[in-house]
Amino acid sequence: MALSRRTFSALAGTAALGLALGGSGGTGALSAYAAREVPTGPPPPAPSVDGRRHTVGFDHYSLLVDGRRLVLWSGEMHPFRLPSPSLWRDVLQKMRAHGHNAVSIYVSWNYHSPAPGRYDFTGVRDLDLFLRTAAETGLYVVLRPGPYINAEIDGGGFPGWLTTTEGRARTADPTYLKHVDEWLTHVDSIAARHLFTRGRGTVLLYQIENEYDSYVHDATGRAYMSHLYKKVRADGIDVPLFHNDKSRNGYWTPGTFDTGGEKGRWLYGFDGYPSPSKTPPDWGRFGTGGATGGTTASPRTPGFVPEFGAGWFDPWGGYWFKGEGYEGSRRTRDAAYERRFYLTNLANGITLHNTYMAFGGTSWGWLPAPVVYTSYDYGAAFTEGRQPTDKLVPMHQIGHMLQRVPDFAKLDRAPDVEAAGLTTYHLKNPDTDAHVYVLRNDGDKEVSSTLRAGGEDLPVTVPGRDARLLVAGLSLGQRRLRYATAQPMLFQAAGRQDVAVFCGRRGDMARVVVECAEEPLVSRLSQQAAYVYDRGLLRVTVPLGAGGLIGARVEGGDGVDRPLLLLFADETTSLRLWPYDTPSGPLLVYGPKLLRTAVLSGSTVHLTGDTVEATDLEVWGPRGIDTVTWNGRAVRTSATGSGSLRAVAPLAGVPKVELPALGGWRMRTENPEAGPDFDDTAWQVADKAASHSTTAVPAGQPVLFADDYGFHYGDVWYRGTFTDATGIESVSLAHSTGTQGLLMAWLDGEPLGSHRMPVPDGDTIRRGTWTDTAVLPVPRRLRTGGRHVLSVLVRRMAHDQDGKAQDTHKAARGLTAVTFTGGSPRVRWRVQGGTAPDPVRGPLNNGGLYGEREGWHLPGFPDGDWEPVAFPRAARRQGVTWYRTTFELAVAPGVDASVGLTLDDDPNRAWRAQIFLNGWNMGQYINDVGPQHTFVLPNGILRTRGTNTLALAVLSERTTLSGPGQVRLTLLGSAAGGVPVTPVPSPGR
Ligand code: GAL
Numbered sequence: 001m002a003l004s005r006r007t008f009s010a011l012a013g014t015a016a017l018g019l020a021l022g023g024s025g026g027t028g029a030l031s032a033y034a035a036r037e038v039p040t041g042p043p044p045p046a047p048s049v050d051g052r053r054h055t056v057g058f059d060h061y062s063l064l065v066d067g068r069r070l071v072l073w074s075g076e077m078h079p080f081r082l083p084s085p086s087l088w089r090d091v092l093q094k095m096r097a098h099g100h101n102a103v104s105i106y107v108s109w110n111y112h113s114p115a116p117g118r119y120d121f122t123g124v125r126d127l128d129l130f131l132r133t134a135a136e137t138g139l140y141v142v143l144r145p146g147p148y149i150n151a152e153i154d155g156g157g158f159p160g161w162l163t164t165t166e167g168r169a170r171t172a173d174p175t176y177l178k179h180v181d182e183w184l185t186h187v188d189s190i191a192a193r194h195l196f197t198r199g200r201g202t203v204l205l206y207q208i209e210n211e212y213d214s215y216v217h218d219a220t221g222r223a224y225m226s227h228l229y230k231k232v233r234a235d236g237i238d239v240p241l242f243h244n245d246k247s248r249n250g251y252w253t254p255g256t257f258d259t260g261g262e263k264g265r266w267l268y269g270f271d272g273y274p275s276p277s278k279t280p281p282d283w284g285r286f287g288t289g290g291a292t293g294g295t296t297a298s299p300r301t302p303g304f305v306p307e308f309g310a311g312w313f314d315p316w317g318g319y320w321f322k323g324e325g326y327e328g329s330r331r332t333r334d335a336a337y338e339r340r341f342y343l344t345n346l347a348n349g350i351t352l353h354n355t356y357m358a359f360g361g362t363s364w365g366w367l368p369a370p371v372v373y374t375s376y377d378y379g380a381a382f383t384e385g386r387q388p389t390d391k392l393v394p395m396h397q398i399g400h401m402l403q404r405v406p407d408f409a410k411l412d413r414a415p416d417v418e419a420a421g422l423t424t425y426h427l428k429n430p431d432t433d434a435h436v437y438v439l440r441n442d443g444d445k446e447v448s449s450t451l452r453a454g455g456e457d458l459p460v461t462v463p464g465r466d467a468r469l470l471v472a473g474l475s476l477g478q479r480r481l482r483y484a485t486a487q488p489m490l491f492q493a494a495g496r497q498d499v500a501v502f503c504g505r506r507g508d509m510a511r512v513v514v515e516c517a518e519e520p521l522v523s524r525l526s527q528q529a530a531y532v533y534d535r536g537l538l539r540v541t542v543p544l545g546a547g548g549l550i551g552a553r554v555e556g557g558d559g560v561d562r563p564l565l566l567l568f569a570d571e572t573t574s575l576r577l578w579p580y581d582t583p584s585g586p587l588l589v590y591g592p593k594l595l596r597t598a599v600l601s602g603s604t605v606h607l608t609g610d611t612v613e614a615t616d617l618e619v620w621g622p623r624g625i626d627t628v629t630w631n632g633r634a635v636r637t638s639a640t641g642s643g644s645l646r647a648v649a650p651l652a653g654v655p656k657v658e659l660p661a662l663g664g665w666r667m668r669t670e671n672p673e674a675g676p677d678f679d680d681t682a683w684q685v686a687d688k689a690a691s692h693s694t695t696a697v698p699a700g701q702p703v704l705f706a707d708d709y710g711f712h713y714g715d716v717w718y719r720g721t722f723t724d725a726t727g728i729e730s731v732s733l734a735h736s737t738g739t740q741g742l743l744m745a746w747l748d749g750e751p752l753g754s755h756r757m758p759v760p761d762g763d764t765i766r767r768g769t770w771t772d773t774a775v776l777p778v779p780r781r782l783r784t785g786g787r788h789v790l791s792v793l794v795r796r797m798a799h800d801q802d803g804k805a806q807d808t809h810k811a812a813r814g815l816t817a818v819t820f821t822g823g824s825p826r827v828r829w830r831v832q833g834g835t836a837p838d839p840v841r842g843p844l845n846n847g848g849l850y851g852e853r854e855g856w857h858l859p860g861f862p863d864g865d866w867e868p869v870a871f872p873r874a875a876r877r878q879g880v881t882w883y884r885t886t887f888e889l890a891v892a893p894g895v896d897a898s899v900g901l902t903l904d905d906d907p908n909r910a911w912r913a914q915i916f917l918n919g920w921n922m923g924q925y926i927n928d929v930g931p932q933h934t935f936v937l938p939n940g941i942l943r944t945r946g947t948n949t950l951a952l953a954v955l956s957e958r959t960t961l962s963g964p965g966q967v968r969l970t971l972l973g974s975a976a977g978g979v980p981v982t983p984v985p986s987p988g989r
Contacts, residue, residue: 714847
């Protein structure tokens with residue numbers, strides 16, 4: 001049926017009414033459902049800790065916060081992937097400044113729980129601090145504590161110890177649920193202190209489980225989801241709960257499982273990771289999802305994508321991006337991708353939008369799941385080194401628009417329109433009659449076309465594989481916009497005037513037409529702005545990008561008493577425009593690379609932020625502002641004709657940052673465990689007969705799986721003692737490690753050889769099992785009687801994730817079976833992994849290398865008697881060699897330098913290194929696999945004004961010469977500004 005415009009909004013009204021009836025069973029006033037049709041109006045103010053009660057409800061258009069419509073423009077970051085709490089504030093402030101009003105976070109169970117019953121939320125694990133920082137930044141939080149999270153993290157977030165428990169995870173198994181409840185109790189006791197509903201924080205939404213598409217139609221799946229729901233509610237979490245359907249399957253929509261009688265407090269959300277080379281999918285207002293798909297699956301809840309691809313991860317060897325690493329991810333999901341896909345999402349009625357990832361960060365230590373290497377940069381809008389990229393252009397422009405143009409919170413589908421050569425979407429706000437057009441070009445070539453809007457034929461040009469958004473009929477305060485051929489970025493008050501910003505591509509001709517029954521007075525702020533008044537319409541035309549910010553001021557006529565300032569910005573200019581809300585009203589700042597905070601006191605506005613180049617500063621503030629400070633220093637300004645204060649001289653850029661060359665290395669070899677006389681009596685005897693692992697225990701052999709002996713992360717050593725090697729030709733060592741695992745073996749101290757898992761490709765990534773058997777010949781001279789010791793070092797990488805709820809995280813790690821040809825000696829095994837977890841750095845910092853057990857990675861370890869050495873170095877050896885040095889940094893105060901460590905060598909050399917900075921395991925470099933060469937050293941762990949200790953634990957395979965070759969510090973970016981950084985405790989020996 002073709003719906004007329006009228007019928008369509010009438011139907012929308014019916015949906016809202018039905019929702020009100022459905023909501024009558026809801027409990028408590030705190031998360032009220034929409035009880036009536038909620039009109040379009042100003043959005044709620046940025047959230048803060050105000051001690052007041054708030055309601056969080058929704059209807060099928062949007063969230064309703066205290067009854068006001070809120071569009072959520074959220075980005076994902078993982079506190080556990082940035083082990084320096086001060087830098088959380090840096091990333092959050094950057095996200096807020098660039099248009100986000102929410103941050104979505106996973107909380108990873110394994111990061112907080114070294115052992116059953118033991119939980120740690122201190123230091124780099126301080127969830128309370130993260131939530132406080134988000135609230136102080138003015139961001140809502142979408143909290144996602146699993147218990148399963150996937151996230152390309154060890155075990156998908158399950159703690160190592162859970163692999164040794166009985167009962168199938170991600171089901172209603174009672175043992176599993178007992179552990180889950182313990183975890184949720186801990187997380188929820190912190191989350192409950194930060195609920196937005198209570199005015200104690202900004203936690204707005206809470207996710208249970210993650211992309212749970214197993215047992216969807218089984219009792220155990222429903223019972224599990226129901227258990228989680230009720231547990232979280234019992235813990236006092238009263239914000240709306242939701243789940244992220246793995247795709248638009250229509251799984252876990254309201255009513256599909258028992259919520260204990262509660263209604264109207266459950267949102268349906270689905271994730272989307274479409275291929276950038278395909279056409280963006282429709283799944284809502286324009287979709288064909290039918291009864292089960294997309295937003296149509298849950299007609300009473302607003303369109304919600306808890307995760308929408310903003311990049312993609314990369315495995316060891318760089319399979320996805322052909323060795324290009326995360327720059328390949330960023331290139332294939334660039335700004336145009338974001339604009340094209342996210343605008344399509346908006347057109348489909350998505351008003352809760354979270355990009356995965358906004359800031360990817362680092363899977364430091366033993367965090368990375370087998371499918372990824374250390375960097376989790378993800379090709380996100382902010383790099384792993386916290387640097388902004390061009391991908392922020394659409395994030396910034398769309399994000400600010402959604403928060404500052406209220407019409408976008410309530411859009412219905414409107415009659416189809418045409419623009420030849422383009423895919424078009426037409427939406428309309430039923431209250432304001434504002435029209436929104438998304439025009440998408442799915443071809444590779446630029447298309448110039450015409451769109452009928454605002455009563456005229458508008459010329460539109462859309463580059464290949466890009467999109468743009470046009471509006472007609474928007475209210476601009478006391479005036480009304482007939483149409484604009486440039487995208488609105490914001491509309492706000494600034495003192496006695498209103499400001500509207502329009503943005504587009506450099507080189508585009510922007511046309512903005514404002515309805516003015518009487519001719520207004522127009523002052524051009526830049527020569528490039530042209531205007532003409534004709535029969536009730538003021539037409540302003542501006543070539544974008546020709547000279548930065550271009551503007552015109554419109555005053556008088558029609559009884560209007562507030563001037564309207566029209567500003568025009570191209571991509572780079574829009575990224576220097578910063579709206580900011582203060583208790584005295586909004587302000588707009590133009591110029592610097594970043595605006596972090598703005599505080600008004602008396603007639604002074606105190607700004608903080610970053611500059612890179614020397615830059616202008618211009619401020620449109622609330623009334624009465626006459627003085628400006630920047631990062632604590634007074635700025636001389638003069639008043640302009642556009643009602644702003646402009647700095648008389650530019651703000652200074654960042655001074656050059658010099659990094660020292662690294663030298664003064666000392667080395668020491670280890671692996672005494674390989675020797676026959678090594679004392680292993682303190683090691684555990686490996687003689688268990690049964691395991692909860694999904695890997696079968698071989699008949700007649702003991703359990704050798706490292707987890708069963710409490711060693712869950714990093715390297716593990718085995719020593720097997722037996723008598724009589726006469727006739728033994730070879731030993732077969734079956735092992736299971738995750739991708740790029742490595743095994744090295746010795747008999748009586750003599751190297752037998754090494755074995756490594758293959759570099760992952762499409763097939764192995766999909767299959768996800770990395771088990772193999774190393775068959776190592778035994779040299780004739782060792783085939784003797786008497787006592788022998790077989791020493792084996794297994795670098796296991798991480799536990800598998802458990803995406804399909806098959807307990808795959810319980811696949812064994814370490815040796816799994818050992819057999820011999822030419823004999824079958826009885827072997828008595830002992831096993832040793834990491835000793836007690838580092839109390840500050842946590843359980844995932846260390847494995848069981850000798851040097852780690854002895855503290856060689858720690859600052860202050862006495863290495864004075866180690867052998868001095870210089871790089872590049874090339875030696876042939878099987879085993880472990882450590883290198884240590886210290887270096888001083890003296891980065892100027894007030895400069896935020898982001899520093900990385902870069903390693904390079906002949907790519908044929910088979911060696912790898914774990915990188916320890918001040919005792920913190922910053923990741924793993926595999927020289928002949930890559931693709932990662934530069935490792936981010938986060939400030940806080942890195943002393944930017946002081947002494948640092950660097951230690952490399954190098955594993956060499958003896959098949960080739962082994963480095964290190966070049967090891968150097970790299971500057972990843974710098975800015976004058978930054979946040980104060982508290983040193984992260986880094987205890988030494
Ligand atoms: C999603 C999942 C995330 C992450 C992402 C890929 O399916 O929910 O945790 O794994 O895929 O990066």
